[in-house]
Amino acid sequence: VTEAPVSVVIPAYNAETFVERAISTVLAQTVRPAEIIVVDDGSTDATAAAASRLVPAVRLVRSPHAGAGAARNVGLAHATRPLVALLDVDDTWAPTKLERQLALLRGDVAVVFCHARNVVAGDASERPAMAAPIPSALLARREVFAAVGPFDERLATAEWPDWYLRMTEAEVLTAVVAEVLVERHVHGENLGIRRRDHAGVYARVLKASLDRRRAAADVP
Amino acid sequence: MILRIATGQVISEVVDDEAIIINSLTGAYYSLDPVGTSVWALLQQGPSSTESLERVVIDGYVVDDSQARLEVQALVRALLDEGLVQECDDPPVEATDAATESQRAYTAPTLSKYTDMEELLLLDPIHEVDAQGWPVARDDA
Numbered sequence: 001v002t003e004a005p006v007s008v009v010i011p012a013y014n015a016e017t018f019v020e021r022a023i024s025t026v027l028a029q030t031v032r033p034a035e036i037i038v039v040d041d042g043s044t045d046a047t048a049a050a051a052s053r054l055v056p057a058v059r060l061v062r063s064p065h066a067g068a069g070a071a072r073n074v075g076l077a078h079a080t081r082p083l084v085a086l087l088d089v090d091d092t093w094a095p096t097k098l099e100r101q102l103a104l105l106r107g108d109v110a111v112v113f114c115h116a117r118n119v120v121a122g123d124a125s126e127r128p129a130m131a132a133p134i135p136s137a138l139l140a141r142r143e144v145f146a147a148v149g150p151f152d153e154r155l156a157t158a159e160w161p162d163w164y165l166r167m168t169e170a171e172v173l174t175a176v177v178a179e180v181l182v183e184r185h186v187h188g189e190n191l192g193i194r195r196r197d198h199a200g201v202y203a204r205v206l207k208a209s210l211d212r213r214r215a216a217a218d219v220p
Numbered sequence: 221m222i223l224r225i226a227t228g229q230v231i232s233e234v235v236d237d238e239a240i241i242i243n244s245l246t247g248a249y250y251s252l253d254p255v256g257t258s259v260w261a262l263l264q265q266g267p268s269s270t271e272s273l274e275r276v277v278i279d280g281y282v283v284d285d286s287q288a289r290l291e292v293q294a295l296v297r298a299l300l301d302e303g304l305v306q307e308c309d310d311p312p313v314e315a316t317d318a319a320t321e322s323q324r325a326y327t328a329p330t331l332s333k334y335t336d337m338e339e340l341l342l343l344d345p346i347h348e349v350d351a352q353g354w355p356v357a358r359d360d361a
Binding site: 132134164199204206 | 233235236238240241242249251334336337339340341
């Protein structure tokens with residue numbers, strides 16, 4: 001198994017039932033990342049204990065609870081390798097995820113995504129592949145985070161669409177592996193946009209992006 | 221015709237006189253200019269008649285009545301075409317008499333559509349958890 005200069009950042013909040021599964025899919029990569037950083041985002045359950053069982057294969061960083069964006073920022077600050085991959089703690093990687101993505105990270109390409117699929121507990125039916133650029137599908141050169149900026153820690157949700165919009169506005173060259181290499185495990189707590197208390201945040205994130213692009217004269 | 225915002229699939233918010241509308245079934249999002257936002261803001265209060273949507277523009281802006289009617293009707297057709305509003309039989313909400321002492325400069329209401337975030341906005345797994353009783357009405361079943 002070869003090693004790649006990749007730092008994997010896994011934010012984890014009250015994820016004692018998921019964290020070992022997530023880490024095990026990283027340890028099972030056909031190309032091993034040089035470091036795995038688990039950020040315990042102030043969990044009140046046994047997340048830290050579960051992750052610490054896998055030290056020294058992983059580095060465990062603990063920080064006060066501040067949300068997924070803040071936890072990713074903490075992990076990025078601890079990352080030491082030239083490439084960074086994100087993994088949300090309830091998602092899992094296929095064994096060839098990093099290998100396939102690294103093959104596309106050439107020349108001016110600075111970000112590589114891959115396809116993903118939703119998996120619902122207790123439902124074995126086949127789900128369609130999603131070309132969606134989700135955090136767990138991201139492999140990026142570390143300087144991308146310097147160019148785009150950190151995740152906005154003021155956003156309780158939609159911090160990922162906000163970062164993704166800023167990345168596209170920065171015209172970062174992106175490639176996509178058209179293969180399902182991430183599974184996104186849906187369990188009722190990761191609901192996203194249709195939660196009504198989240199809807200306004202998504203709208204404001206989109207509005208802010210439109211305003212920035214108008215200022216740069218990219219859209220009417 | 222009575223119109224309402226398409227139930228369960230449309231998320232919207234007015235920010236700084238601009239309505240941002242997300243169609244969570246298609247992943248497209250939309251922006252309305254200030255005149256269009258006046259129309260949308262009325263729809264956000266509840267089912268509205270075409271006439272009341274025309275009235276909010278006629279009363280709020282310096283514009284010829286017949287021009288306003290035609291252009292609001294064109295906006296309504298665009299909103300229907302994009303699945304953002306739907307016809308309904310509900311009783312319309314009473315249009316509150318907005319203070320109209322200062323009418324604003326008029327431009328034809330414009331709906332702008334953006335599809336650059338489709339994949340990301342379509343991600344929402346809510347489709348999968350409806351069966352567990354998530355309290356969002358769906359009309360697309």
